[in-house]
Amino acid sequence: MDQRIIYQNDEGGVAIIxxxxxxxxxxxxxxxxxxxxxxxxxxxxxxIPTDRQWRNEWTVDEADLTDGVGA
Amino acid sequence: xxxxSIHTGEDIDAGISKTQGVASNATANATDAQLRDRETxxxxxxxxxxxxxxxxxxxxxxxTPAAPTAAAETNTTQxxxxxxxxxxxxxxxxxxxxxxxxxxxxxxxxxxTGGTVILANGNVSxxxxxxxxxxxxxxxxxxxxxxxCITGSTQRGTSGGxxxxxxxxxxxxxxxxxxVTADGTGVLEDASTVSVAIFR
Numbered sequence: 001m002d003q004r005i006i007y008q009n010d011e012g013g014v015a016i017i018x019x020x021x022x023x024x025x026x027x028x029x030x031x032x033x034x035x036x037x038x039x040x041x042x043x044x045x046x047x048i049p050t051d052r053q054w055r056n057e058w059t060v061d062e063a064d065l066t067d068g069v070g071a
Numbered sequence: 072x073x074x075x076s077i078h079t080g081e082d083i084d085a086g087i088s089k090t091q092g093v094a095s096n097a098t099a100n101a102t103d104a105q106l107r108d109r110e111t112x113x114x115x116x117x118x119x120x121x122x123x124x125x126x127x128x129x130x131x132x133x134x135t136p137a138a139p140t141a142a143a144e145t146n147t148t149q150x151x152x153x154x155x156x157x158x159x160x161x162x163x164x165x166x167x168x169x170x171x172x173x174x175x176x177x178x179x180x181x182x183x184t185g186g187t188v189i190l191a192n193g194n195v196s197x198x199x200x201x202x203x204x205x206x207x208x209x210x211x212x213x214x215x216x217x218x219x220c221i222t223g224s225t226q227r228g229t230s231g232g233x234x235x236x237x238x239x240x241x242x243x244x245x246x247x248x249x250x251v252t253a254d255g256t257g258v259l260e261d262a263s264t265v266s267v268a269i270f271r
Contacts, residue, residue, distance in 0.1 A: 013201065015200065024211070032209070
């Protein structure tokens with residue numbers, strides 16, 4: 001899949017979910033694998049930086065996480 | 072004195088009707104035994120009229136049906152009995168001896184550098200990348216309970232010593248497990264190959 005699911009983790013950083021080919025849609029994976037109550041957004045993989053030097057400092061504005069909430 | 076009965080026209084018509092369609096002299100030379108012998112019969116008989124018979128096509132057996140046990144390593148359409156499978160399954164898995172076997176319930180091989188790239192997996196729906204060297208593996212079908220065995224390894228992909236693989240504290244659930252990879256000194260780092268298997 002060429003998409004990723006992002007949500008804000010408990011430490012205020014960004015969690016990035018890479019979906020597997022498992023017979024589920026990315027929406028189904030988001031509902032299942034995003035922690036309960038966490039807002040998420042589905043983005044293109046190209047939107048995720050590849051330079052991970054400052055990976056632990058990445059943040060996301062929770063207001064941008066508008067595609068759903070973990071079930 | 073004996074009298075023969077007198078047949079009416081209706082009796083005669085009924086008799087003629089019964090014999091219509093029967094070939095001339097069809098049974099003229101047959102003995103009673105031959106007429107009763109099923110092997111001399113022609114035509115077909117509905118299966119439903121035979122007590123206890125099963126169809127050749129897609130039969131549903133009842134009771135405890137049995138079959139000859141196939142020779143070891145048979146690989147045909149022959150029926151496999153329980154006796155055959157008890158030996159065939161360990162043989163196919165090259166599992167000699169009588170020690171029990173336990174199954175891998177989920178596994179994954181991924182590259183954690185430059186963004187997570189899943190190389191191959193079984194029963195994994197996704198990986199959550201939380202930070203450098205910090206991941207959650209989510210199972211497609213959850214485990215029966217959380218006391219499963221987690222085994223894993225890393226390949227650092229950089230020069231230096233061997234990498235570390237560990238399980239994040241309080242991260243083992245039926246639905247997922249958190250794993251961490253480090254540089255051999257306890258500092259988390261992304262590894263170029265992370266392999267994880269779950270046994271239960």
